[in-house]
Amino acid sequence: MRNSLLLFLFISLGALAQTQYVNVESQILQSKRKIKIQLPRNYAENEDKTYPVILTLDGDYLFEILAGNVDYSSYWEDMPEAIVVGVMHENRRQKDLQYEDVNYYPDEEGALFFEFIGMEVFPYLDENYRTAKFTIALGHDQSANFINYYLMKDNPLFRGFINLSPDFAPPMPDRIADVLSNSKQKIWYYTATGTEDVNSLREDALALDQRLKEIQSEQLLYTFDNFKGANHYSLVERAIPKALESIFSVYRPIDNKEFNEKVITSDLTPYQYLMNKYQTVEDLFGLNQKVRVNDFVAIADAIEKKEAWDDYEDLGKLANQYYPKAMMGSYYKARFYEETGSPKKAMRMYQSAFLLDEIANLDKDTMLDRSEQIKEDFGY
Known part of the structure; x- marks a missing residue:
């Protein structure tokens, strides 16, 4: 044996x-x-x-x-x-x-x-x-x-x-x-x-x-x-x-060191930083690299910390491009609507995300809780 x-x-x-x-x-x-x-x-x-x-x-x-x-x-x-x-x-x-x-x-x-x-x-x-x-x-x-x-x-x-x-x-x-x-x-x-x-x-x-x-x-x-x-x-x-x-240092996923020393301190918005990182990989190594889930999560955290809410709209589009069956893109769009004065659109987007695949730190409970919170806050 x-x-x-x-x-x-x-x-x-x-x-x-x-x-x-x-x-x-x-x-x-x-x-x-x-x-x-x-x-x-x-x-x-x-x-x-x-x-x-x-x-x-x-x-x-x-x-x-x-x-x-x-x-x-x-x-x-x-x-x-x-x-x-x-x-x-x-x-x-x-x-x-x-x-x-x-x-x-x-x-x-x-x-x-x-x-x-x-x-x-x-x-x-x-x-x-x-x-x-x-x-x-x-x-x-x-x-x-x-x-x-x-x-x-x-x-x-x-x-x-x-x-x-x-x-x-x-x-x-x-x-x-x-x-x-x-x-x-x-x-x-x-x-x-x-x-x-x-x-x-x-x-x-x-x-x-x-x-x-x-x-x-x-x-x-x-x-x-x-x-x-x-x-x-x-x-x-x-x-x-x-x-x-x-x-291959520029190729690696965004870790805590890069997040704290580069992403947060950059003059670029979080979404611009992400695009620049992957464009650099393509320019240097000739690789058209798919954006990693880890990097989506890191950039979303940076958007929250820097309150760069407009970036969520672009990040949502990008997530739907690479992970169309996952709830990540809908979640980011919902966050964009929520923070830019469209709570009803945000609520509906959270509800639509409930039907998609869970990914990274996002699950159905998160979508349900976000949707219910908006209902409670605005009386929908």
């Missing part, structure tokens, strides 16, 4: 995140190269949905920890669902990541591997999967250095860079600082080291951090972590979730 239960759990969990092993036939490398691909949950059912791509080099050992974090974070809506890709080096890591000793750019097989990623891996992904335009690269020590060569291109292949204990080529910090200072498009840049990291790598990461902190550019979204007690390898498991959290 116990073995059957374990088998059932293994099969069930395996069905949640679909991992594929693919051999890409490379004309550039004149060989087949293995990549791992994790597709989001319910990828097959969401036929019209596209997904950001997060690619890690050193897929031999970084893929599983990255894929697990992406699956977990996207399940709780702290980041969008994403396609995770791990490029395997197997016994070719040093050749794949090598650079020449004069100008310190990818040399020979390293240059071929660089072209393989951009000219063969991504066209393969775009042809076979529903990819969005937003892409992130991740690397560790030498592979962290390598992903920065894509940053040097006029139109970078990646918009996000996750550097874990990077082992930089000599001029790479200067090149990074120069590119990020002058970038015309938004770049998410994350670097991590640890207090027990390899000394030379830690010193380089700390020095680069000081330079990047001085950059005054709205196009750079930069985060740095120096994990106490973490060494060259243990920092990986701490840095990956922090990096994802940093890159």
Whole structure:
């Protein structure tokens, strides 16, 4: 019985995140190269949905920890669902990541591997999967250095860079600082080291951090972590979730911190803040995200606190657009009528909401109580 239960759990969990092993036939490398691909949950059912791509080099050992974090974070809506890709080096890591000793750019097989990623891996992904335009690269020590060569291109292949204990080529910090200072498009840049990291790598990461902190550019979204007690390898498991959290901070549902520090204090009305938040997600990540129930509730609370009653009318229309069978839209419209001098319309709207599906903190008792209170107050 116990073995059957374990088998059932293994099969069930395996069905949640679909991992594929693919051999890409490379004309550039004149060989087949293995990549791992994790597709989001319910990828097959969401036929019209596209997904950001997060690619890690050193897929031999970084893929599983990255894929697990992406699956977990996207399940709780702290980041969008994403396609995770791990490029395997197997016994070719040093050749794949090598650079020449004069100008310190990818040399020979390293240059071929660089072209393989951009000219063969991504066209393969775009042809076979529903990819969005937003892409992130991740690397560790030498592979962290390598992903920065894509940053040097006029139109970078990646918009996000996750550097874990990077082992930089000599001029790479200067090149990074120069590119990020002058970038015309938004770049998410994350670097991590640890207090027990390899000394030379830690010193380089700390020095680069000081330079990047001085950059005054709205196009750079930069985060740095120096994990106490973490060494060259243990920092990986701490840095990956922090990096994802940093890159997708604007995507997350409105929490207490955002509510108190941004929504309530904003010069925008609550409804305008909500629209701006989701427009930013679409602009930055290319995702047309459905407004979450959590965010409707947060904005309704903000309307109450700021007494921005006119916002309830627009919020009600938006709720009906996304959740037409739920009582949320009718409730918000009723609140608008109630606070703007139309109690009879409010009463009827509460009564109509009674027939719709309960959602979030709204139920039939709430609708009935609101309606009866208006009857009592105005003698209807």
